[in-house]
Amino acid sequence: MFDHRKYTPFQPPHKPDRRWPDRRIEKAPIWCSVDLRDGNQALIDPMTPAQKMQMFELLVDLGFKEIEIGFPAASQTDFDFARQLIEQDRIPADVCVQVLTQARSALIERSFAALEGAHSAIVHLYNSTSPTQREKVFGASRAQIKQIAVDGAQRVAECAERRPQTAWRLQYSPESFTATELEFSLEVCNAVSVVWQPSPANPAIINLPATVEVATPNVYADQIEWMSDHLDHRDCLILSLHTHNDRGCGVAAAELGLLAGADRLEGTLLGNGERTGNMDLVTAAMNLYSQGIDPQLNLAAMDRIISTVESCTRIATHPRHAYAGELVFTAFSGSHQDAIRKCMAAQRDDAPWDVAYLPIDPRDLGRTYQEVIRINSQSGKGGVAWVLEQEYQIKMPRWMQIDFSGIVQREAERTDAEVPPETIWALFQATYMSQNPALALRDYELKRRNGRDQIRATLTQNGTAHTIAGSGRGAMDAFCNALATHRGHGISVIDYSEHTTGQSAKAEALAYVQLGIDGQRACGAARSEDLVGASLQAVLNALANQAQEQAAAA
Numbered sequence: 001m002f003d004h005r006k007y008t009p010f011q012p013p014h015k016p017d018r019r020w021p022d023r024r025i026e027k028a029p030i031w032c033s034v035d036l037r038d039g040n041q042a043l044i045d046p047m048t049p050a051q052k053m054q055m056f057e058l059l060v061d062l063g064f065k066e067i068e069i070g071f072p073a074a075s076q077t078d079f080d081f082a083r084q085l086i087e088q089d090r091i092p093a094d095v096c097v098q099v100l101t102q103a104r105s106a107l108i109e110r111s112f113a114a115l116e117g118a119h120s121a122i123v124h125l126y127n128s129t130s131p132t133q134r135e136k137v138f139g140a141s142r143a144q145i146k147q148i149a150v151d152g153a154q155r156v157a158e159c160a161e162r163r164p165q166t167a168w169r170l171q172y173s174p175e176s177f178t179a180t181e182l183e184f185s186l187e188v189c190n191a192v193s194v195v196w197q198p199s200p201a202n203p204a205i206i207n208l209p210a211t212v213e214v215a216t217p218n219v220y221a222d223q224i225e226w227m228s229d230h231l232d233h234r235d236c237l238i239l240s241l242h243t244h245n246d247r248g249c250g251v252a253a254a255e256l257g258l259l260a261g262a263d264r265l266e267g268t269l270l271g272n273g274e275r276t277g278n279m280d281l282v283t284a285a286m287n288l289y290s291q292g293i294d295p296q297l298n299l300a301a302m303d304r305i306i307s308t309v310e311s312c313t314r315i316a317t318h319p320r321h322a323y324a325g326e327l328v329f330t331a332f333s334g335s336h337q338d339a340i341r342k343c344m345a346a347q348r349d350d351a352p353w354d355v356a357y358l359p360i361d362p363r364d365l366g367r368t369y370q371e372v373i374r375i376n377s378q379s380g381k382g383g384v385a386w387v388l389e390q391e392y393q394i395k396m397p398r399w400m401q402i403d404f405s406g407i408v409q410r411e412a413e414r415t416d417a418e419v420p421p422e423t424i425w426a427l428f429q430a431t432y433m434s435q436n437p438a439l440a441l442r443d444y445e446l447k448r449r450n451g452r453d454q455i456r457a458t459l460t461q462n463g464t465a466h467t468i469a470g471s472g473r474g475a476m477d478a479f480c481n482a483l484a485t486h487r488g489h490g491i492s493v494i495d496y497s498e499h500t501t502g503q504s505a506k507a508e509a510l511a512y513v514q515l516g517i518d519g520q521r522a523c524g525a526a527r528s529e530d531l532v533g534a535s536l537q538a539v540l541n542a543l544a545n546q547a548q549e550q551a552a553a554a
Contacts, residue, residue, distance in 0.1 A: 010214050010215040010219065012215060012219040012222060013182055013219075013222050013223060013226055015222045015225070015226060018221075018222055018225060019225065020221050020222075020225050020256065020259040020260040020261070021259075023259045024259075025255065025258050025259060025288065025291070025293065026293065027293065027294075028285070028288055028293060028294060028295045028296040028297075029258055029262065029263060029264050029265045030065075030066065030238065030240075030263055030264035030265070031064055031065070031066065031264075031265060031267075031281060031285070031296070031297060032064070032066040032067070032068060032098065032240070032264060032265070032266045032267075033059045033064045033066070033067050033068065033266075033267070033268065033269065033281060034068040034242070034266050034267065034268055034273075034278065035055055035059065035268045035269055035272065035309075036052055036055060036056060036059075036067065036068060036069045036070055036081075037068040037069065037070050037071055037078075037099075037100055038068070038242075038266075038268065038273050038274065038278055039268040039269075039272040039273055039278065039313070040052070040070070041071070041274070042272060042273050042274045042275075042277075043272075043313055043314070043315075044314075045314060046077070047312050047313075049077065049080070049081055049084070051311070051312040052069075052070075052081050052312075053081075053084075053090070054308060054311070054312060055308065055309075055312045056069065056085070056090070058269075058304070058305065058308045059269075060092060060095060061298070062297050062298055062299065062305070063296060063297045063298050064095070064297070065094060065095055065096060066095075066096050066097075066098060066122065066264075067095060067096075067097055067098065068097075068098040068099065068100060068122075068124065068266070069081060069082055069085065069097045069098065069099060070082060070099060070100075071099065071100045071101070072099050072110060072111055072113075072114035072115075073099075073101050073102075073106075073107035073108070073110035073111045073114075074107070078099075078114075079110070079113075079114045082097070082099065082114040082115060083114065085097065086115070086116070086117050086118050087117070091118065091119070093119065096120045096121060096122055096167075096169065097115070097118060097120075097121050097122070098121065098122035098123075098124055098169075098171070099111050099114060099115060099121070099122075099123060099124065100124045100126065101123065101124065101125060101126075101156075102125075102126065102127065102152075103125055103126065103127040103148050103149055103151065103152025103153075104152070105151075105152075105155050108123075108125070108152065108155045108156055108159060109155075109159060111123060112159040112160070112163065115166065116163070117165070117166070118166050119166065119167065120166060120167040120168075120169070121166055121167075121168060121169070122168075122169040122170070122171050122205065123156055123159075123160070123168065123169075123170055123171065124171040124172075124173065124205075124207070125149075125152050125153060125156050125170070125171065125172050125173070125192075126172065126173040126174070126175045126207075127145065127148045127149050127152065127174070127175060128145075128174075128175040128176050129145055129149075129174040129175065129176060129177070129180040129184060129185060129188055130175075130176035130177075130179040130180045131179070131180070131181070132176070132179065133175070133176055142184055145188070146184075146187060146188050146191055149172070149174075149188050149191060149192055150191050150192065150195060153170075153172065153191075153192040153195040153196060154195050156170055156196075157170070157195055157196055169204075169205065170196050170198075170204050170205070171204065171205035171206075171207055171240070172189065172192045172196075172204070172205070172206055172207065173206075173207040173208070173209050173242065174188050174189060174208070174209075175209060175211050176209075176211045176212065177208045177209050177210070177211065177223075178209075178210045178211065178212065178213070178214050178215065178220060178223065179211075179212065179214055182223060182226055182227065185208070185227065186227060186230050186231065189206050189227070189231060190231065190232045192204075192206075193206075193231075193232055193233060193236075193237070194232075198233065198236040198237060199236050200235050200236055203236050203237055203238050204236065204237055204238070205237070205238045205240050205264065206227075206231065206237050206238070206239055206240065207240040207241070207242055207264075207266065208223070208224060208227060208239070208240070208241060208242075208257075208262075209241070209242035209243070209244075209266075210241075210242070210243040210244055210250075210253055211242075211244060212244060212246055212275075213243065213244050213245060213246035213247045213249060213250065213253065214246070214247075215247075216247070216249065217249045217252040217253040217255075217256045218256060220243070220253045220256065220257055221253075221256035221257055221259060221260040222260070224239070224241065224256075224257045224260040224261060224262055225260035225261055227239070228260065228261030228262070229261075238263045238264050239261060239262045239263050239264065240262065240263065240264035240265070240266060241253075241254055241257045241258075241262045241264065241265050241266065241279075242265075242266040242267075242278075242279075243257070243267070243278070243279040244273065244274065244275065244276070244277070244278055244279070245271060245273070245275075245276040245277045245278065245279065245280075246275055246276050248276065250267075250271065250276075250277065250278065250279040250280065251279055251280055251283050251284050251287065253279075254267070254279045254284055255284065255287065265279065265281075265284060266278075266279070267279035267280060267281040267284065268280070268281060269281055269282055269305060269309050270282055270305075270306070270309050270317060270321065270324060271283070272309070272313050272315060280322070281297075282299060282302075282305065282322075282323060282324055283322045283323060285297045285299060286299060286322070286323040286360070286365075289360065289364075290359050290360050299323075299365065300364060300365060300366055301366050302323070302324055302365040302366050302367065303366055304366075305324065306324055323360075323365065324365075329358065329362040329367055331357060331383065336356075336357050337383030337386060338383070339356035339357060340355060340356060340357055340358060340386070341383070341385065341386045342356075343355040343356045343358075384401065384404060384405050384408050384424060385401045387421050387424055388421075388424060388425065388428060391421045391425065392421075392425050392428075393501045393510070394428065394510065394525075395497075395499050395510070396512065397495065397497035397512055399495050399514055399523075400432075400497075400512050400514070400523055400525070403523050404427075404428065404431065404432075407427055407431055408424055408427060411423065411427060428525075431523075431545060432512075432523055432524050432525040432538075432541055432542075432545060433524070433525050433526060433527075433541055434541065434544055434545075434548075439459055439460070439461050439540060439543070439544075440459065440460050440540070441457060441458075441459060441533070441536055441537055441540055442458045442459065442460050442465065443457070443458050444456065444457035444458070444479075444532075444533070444536060445457075446475055446478075446532065449471075452471045452472065452473065452478070453471060453472060453473070453474055453475050453477070453478045454469070454470075454471045454478060455469065455470055455471070455472075455475060455478040455479050455482060456468075456469045457469075457479065457482065457536070459486075466486065468482040468483065468485070468486045469482055470482025470483075470484075470485060475532050475535065475536070476493050476496065476513070476535050476536070476539060477493060479535075479536050479539055480492060480493055480515070480539060483539070483543075489517060489518050490516070490517070490518050490519075491515055491516070491517055491539075491543075492515065492516045493513060493514075493515060493516075493539075494514045494515060494516050494521065495513070495514040496511070496512065496513050496514070496535070497511070497512045498510065498511045498512070498531060498534070498535065500531075501527075508527050508528065508529055508534075509527065509528055509529070509530065509531035509534045510525065510526070510527045510534060511525065511526055511527075511528075511531070511534040511535040511537075511538040512524075512525045512538060513525070513535065513538040513539055513542055514542070515539065515542045515543070515546075517542075517543070517546055520546065522542040522543065522545050522546035522549075523542055523545060524538045524539060524540070524541030524542025524543070524544070524545055525538050525541060526538040526540075526541055
């Protein structure tokens with residue numbers, strides 16, 4: 001049984017002057033991918049060199065300009081990978097690689113050795129600052145923890161000064177920032193800045209990580225705004241965030257942190273990382289895009305992103321993962337399907353996106369509309385109609401949608417599973433387009449006399465040809481009257497619809513008819529290169545449909 005008393009509620013800072021709730025994000029942040037470091041170290045089986053290169057190339061193609069490539073002082077594989085990138089000239093001129101190092105002299109030296117010869121690079125220095133880490137892990141005082149940071153910053157500055165051929169960027173993180181007293185975090189960060197002497201032309205990066213997410217996103221935003229207000233020489237600093245997802249709010253915390261004054265976000269593609277993961281760069285960037293903000297990343301080939309990340313991490317993408325999951329643009333609910341179909345019919349290419357239940361256009365991520373609507377027992381007539389229209393160019397009139405939706409519903413309930421498009425098509429053909437082998441149209445002749453249409457048609461019945469004739473107001477009415485005389489049944493057209501499958505001369509015609517046959521209704525459909533022929537065959541298919549229903553009921 002849960003015992004909530006063992007947990008101490010997080011005490012948020014007192015900040016009555018908060019300004020971030022009234023702000024809006026208006027531009028993309030500086031993005032930094034940590035897939036190859038934070039993401040990689042969280043894997044059961046870390047990436048191979050080939051996988052790391054595959055991931056690096058993907059990140060470059062997506063438009064990341066800052067990429068953390070590893071922890072070379074702690075891993076020979078990471079060291080060798082950094083050397084491979086530099087020696088094989090794999091780093092584009094506009095991309096800056098980043099490495100992480102603890103504030104220990106030997107590790108700092110090793111990190112700079114890994115980056116020897118790089119045209120530009122970020123050295124990311126960190127040490128833990130929270131009371132728990134100070135007291136229980138290191139057994140150190142505040143002064144001792146601060147001195148570790150200062151000593152590390154001095155060694156980083158010395159190593160950078162000895163290698164002037166590289167354009168160095170220096171970054172510091174007070175690890176476990178969210179669980180550290182704000183005043184102490186500020187004291188340490190300002191002390192590091194004193195050593196590095198950043199300027200507006202050469203700013204340092206102060207990274208404030210939610211190493212463990214311990215409070216709600218609004219509390220993190222208060223912490224970030226307070227730090228942004230109190231850091232010395234703020235115009236000489238890039239304020240960076242690195243959020244984790246322990247409370248499931250990594251993206252939300254990052255977004256509120258941007259409102260609170262941050263300039264830069266670190267995260268991973270699809271959120272891989274320690275414990276519940278890092279902030280998901282895909283979700284954060286697409287959230288901006290959905291608000292009309294250019295994310296400065298190219299995420300159009302979402303399937304390539306998914307396949308690469310899954311291949312490199314061996315972690316499957318959840319089908320409901322925001323923007324990327326297989327089912328996120330899929331509607332099963334009948335009312336949702338109907339709304340999507342109607343909105344899509346009204347959506348113009350030159351108009352702002354405004355489709356119910358779809359916050360963004362699936363095409364922007366390389367998806368297709370066939371993936372939007374899928375059919376199960378919760379679906380309705382709108383979804384079924386959409387699938388047939390998109391897959392098979394069948395534009396059922398509303399009365400046929402109503403008639404057919406019950407048939408698909410019964411199939412979904414029978415199988416207790418999703419009904420794929422090919423099954424829906426087979427059901428449609430079996431219901432409305434199966435020709436009665438005992439009665440088929442062979443040819444016809446149509447004339448118009450005295451304002452009425454005259455038809456003469458040849459039918460084959462059980463292998464024997466029969467000629468029927470009739471007149472009426474239109475070809476179908478004349479054909480039904482001729483059939484009624486031949487069969488001895490009352491046949492009338494209740495409703496009718498038709499369309500072509502394209503604009504060319506070779507486009508096929510499709511016809512849909514609802515008949516009244518001795519007081520009962522029957523529906524049929526047919527396709528042909530001849531519109532009149534399709535209409536007449538649809539009538540025969542409706543008769544066949546009624547005969548099948550009667551045989552099944554007998």
